[in-house]
Amino acid sequence: MNYERYFSENKDQHLSELMEILSIPSISALSDYSSDMIRAANWFASQLIHAGMEYVEIHLTDGFPIVTADYLHAPGKPTVLVYGHYDVQPVDPLPLWTTPPFEPEIRDGKLYARGATDDKGQLFLHIKAVEAILKQEGTLPINIKFCIEGEEELTSPNLPSFLEEHQQMLAADVLLISDMAMLEKGRPSITVGLRGVCSLEVSVRTANSDLHSGLFGGGVPNALNALVSLLASLHDKAGKVTVEGFYEGVPEITPSMRAEVVEMNHDEEGVRKSLGLDALYGEEGYSFIERVGVRPTLDFNGVYGGFQGEGLKTVIPREAHAKISCRLVGEQDPQDIINKITRHLEDSIQPGAKLFVKSGFQVPAFRLDSKNVFLQLAADAYEEVYGIRPLFTRDGGTIPVVEMFSRIFQAPVVLMGFGLPDENLHAPNEHFNLENFDKGLLTITSFLKRL
Structure with missing residues (x-):
């Protein structure tokens, strides 16, 4: 035929x-x-x-x-x-x-x-x-x-x-x-x-209302400041996730796997140019293909809080929010990863701020x-x-x-x-x-x- x-x-x-x-x-x-x-x-x-x-x-x-x-x-x-x-x-x-x-x-x-x-x-x-x-x-x-x-x-x-x-x-x-x-x-x-995936929504709350930054700035916890500090604590400067136990169950990249990556002959420079970036970025010690294929990640998908309108409103927001997702590999268990991230956040939250975490979807690798x-x-x-x-x-x-x-x-x-x-x-x-x-x-x- x-x-x-x-x-x-x-x-x-x-x-x-x-x-x-x-x-x-x-x-x-x-x-x-x-x-x-x-x-x-x-x-x-x-x-x-x-x-x-x-x-x-x-x-x-x-x-x-x-x-x-x-x-x-x-x-x-x-x-x-x-x-x-x-x-x-x-x-x-x-x-x-x-x-x-x-x-x-x-x-x-x-x-x-x-x-x-x-x-x-x-x-x-x-x-x-x-x-x-x-x-x-x-x-x-x-x-x-x-x-x-x-x-x-x-x-x-x-x-x-x-x-x-x-x-x-x-x-x-x-x-x-x-x-x-x-x-x-x-x-x-x-x-x-x-890769598998898990997600969570994080909220930080402080005072019972937004506050005037002139009257209260520097003297009370700021929900956005607290959240940004919290999120920054989840990675080190080399792009590695700092959550204790995050990499448990992640398989090492074998020589044969690295050989497969070489065989792909992937054009990293072409990716950089096509995306209009000055540089690619990710966990040190790994190629772009390894980072996006066989390594786990922790990414912020949305961060918001305080005044969102045009111009400036000098308030100290009472709450701030972030959406987080992780791509998982090997034997990483989605619920276990959520639990570990939650513990990290609880241990790192600023004084005077309250943390609320809501689990999202979970799929194994x-x-x-x-x-x-x-x-x-x-x-x-x-x-x-x-x-x-x-x-x-x-x-x-x-x-x-x-x-x-x-x-x-x-x-x-x-x-x-x-x-x-x-x-x-x-x-x-x-x-x-x-x-x-x-x-x-x-x-x-x-x-x-x-x-």
Whole structure:
């Protein structure tokens, strides 16, 4: 079967369909878009039906619907479960978009829209690959199931219970996800490690009201001063986290891991220039790839308090707040890390200030042996289409469902990304390179047939 010709002949139709779903503002974080979330779930259900999938169902949850489907006509052959999500990130700041985020536009070989690469565009590839095989051959060479949710950008709060309740329906030999990036243009990669994550919100409170800085300044605790001092105590000047026990369970970087990094031939200077930075920064003794792939982090995601308006208001704020997240590796336990950070903050708080800590989401790190047969078949498929064998990499991001699926179903997870690092996911002007749209369809088709 000539799949390259098939996808070429149907490209305009496929892109038109993709633009339909990219036009739906399925922002799970904002309640104003709840009806659009339902529209997006229905759209994917109809696409699965059109592709030839069977038993397509829309399952209601306490949040947004989960869409499932299957095609089970290959007894004795592997069963693949494809996961993806139809929800997207908010679009702020809107003025930085060249074109409206939900009015898809193709420019310079790239499709611009919110969700183009994360994750509607990449999920769409799987549906079209399955549709192509069914149309060309009348059946699938393997068994396949889909599970598509609408709360990934909210850390999937309702998915764990759904998976537990539907283990038998969703059971598979391998999980297939495309929700990540390749190394760079023309250089495919397969992710075999993901950092975990935990988060917490910190509040510092002092007096019972804001105070005049002339009447009270220098004589009472200042919530912002106390918070900034507290946050500064979490790192040393070399970029290392100072929380006692933070690095327990973090594996040492082996010579073979360092050799893999060298093989990537990563352009750190190119990263610096593309970001408009004078210098990169991070934990001393490690390369950029090591810092963002196999080392843990502690980052401030938001700090606020006091007067936020235009001009100056000379007050001493009574409260200040910070949002903190940590990327975790190895055996670091998310709750244990939160506990250790909390103890550090409690021991370091200034006199007269009160500390309040609220725990957030928690996801353990994930690792998989690159020698796994499913991963090697995926590498074969990439090599066939891209003409180069992919590298097995460790990704600095966190995909909560990966660890979740692996634990619940005890099955390997194949992470086949077709995005690129510079496609602005979660940022203005998100886009998807159409070269990887074309090659992604061929790669997924090859992988399914190789199974």
